[in-house]
Amino acid sequence: MSPIRSxxxxxxxxxxxxxxxxxAERRSDAEATAALKLxxxxxxxxxxxxxxxxxxxxxxxxxxQEWFVYAVVLPEGERPMIxxxxxxxxxxxxxxKAPDAVEVGYSIFEPHRRRGYATEVVRALIEWAxxxxxxxxxxxSISPENEPSLALARRLGFxxxxxxxxxxxxxxxxxxxxxxxxx
Ligand SMILES: CC(C)(COP(=O)(O)OP(=O)(O)OC[C@H]1O[C@@H](n2cnc3c(N)ncnc32)[C@H](O)[C@@H]1OP(=O)(O)O)[C@@H](O)C(=O)NCCC(=O)NCCS
Numbered sequence: 405m406s407p408i409r410s411x412x413x414x415x416x417x418x419x420x421x422x423x424x425x426x427x428a429e430r431r432s433d434a435e436a437t438a439a440l441k442l443x444x445x446x447x448x449x450x451x452x453x454x455x456x457x458x459x460x461x462x463x464x465x466x467x468x469q470e471w472f473v474y475a476v477v478l479p480e481g482e483r484p485m486i487x488x489x490x491x492x493x494x495x496x497x498x499x500x501k502a503p504d505a506v507e508v509g510y511s512i513f514e515p516h517r518r519r520g521y522a523t524e525v526v527r528a529l530i531e532w533a534x535x536x537x538x539x540x541x542x543x544x545s546i547s548p549e550n551e552p553s554l555a556l557a558r559r560l561g562f563x564x565x566x567x568x569x570x571x572x573x574x575x576x577x578x579x580x581x582x583x584x585x586x587x
Contacts, residue, residue, distance in 0.1 A: 405417045407477075411524060413524060418438070418458075419469065420469070425437060458472050468586075470491050473489070475487075487516065490504045510525055518552075530542055540582060544579045545577070
């Protein structure tokens with residue numbers, strides 16, 4: 405799969421081979437597979453568990469790779485990975501179970517925050533899903549305490565539509581963006 409490009413960034417889809425090498429501590433193989441430089445402290449225990457789960461899902465259904473996780477890469481020098489982002493799954497897999505919607509997720513590693521990267525990444529994911537798959541409805545689930553993420557969602561035009569309780573993350577506010585609204 406070719407990377408999704410934005411003004412300053414590349415989103416490189418994490419393939420089963422990449423995740424496999426990462427989880428097996430073959431870090432240089434993982435770096436070569438995805439053409440990026442991994443941060444020394446990633447993945448942590450949480451992300452390791454998350455990637456193991458995604459790997460199992462992709463082995464069962466390889467065609468859903470494009471709806472999972474992307475490494476956020478600065479396309480210069482060593483091509484450092486500065487975060488990860490993507491979708492919770494193909495259309496229909498989202499907090500409000502809307503069949504025509506996809507849910508976005510995103511994380512930028514601490515040293516790279518507050519430069520507008522997350523905003524740029526989410527915008528690029530939305531443009532890609534809209535262009536390649538005609539998706540017009542996007543969901544984000546955000547903790548009420550997560551000020552940076554709430555600010556990002558508002559900036560992109562997401563509207564608060566509800567809330568739910570997540571076993572792992574506690575209370576989460578549900579946001580929706582309909583790009584046919586002209587947002
Ligand atoms: C949320 C997150 C992805 C934002 O990444 P980012 O690249 O810093 O985001 P951006 O620079 O595009 O926009 C951040 C905006 O949020 C706001 N913001 C950022 N940090 C903030 C803080 N500590 N307090 C209040 N507002 C904050 C600002 O409006 C900021 O824009 P500004 O720098 O122009 O003022 C990042 O903080 C992160 O990875 N957090 C941990 C994982 C996470 O919470 N993911 C989202 C789950 S829903």
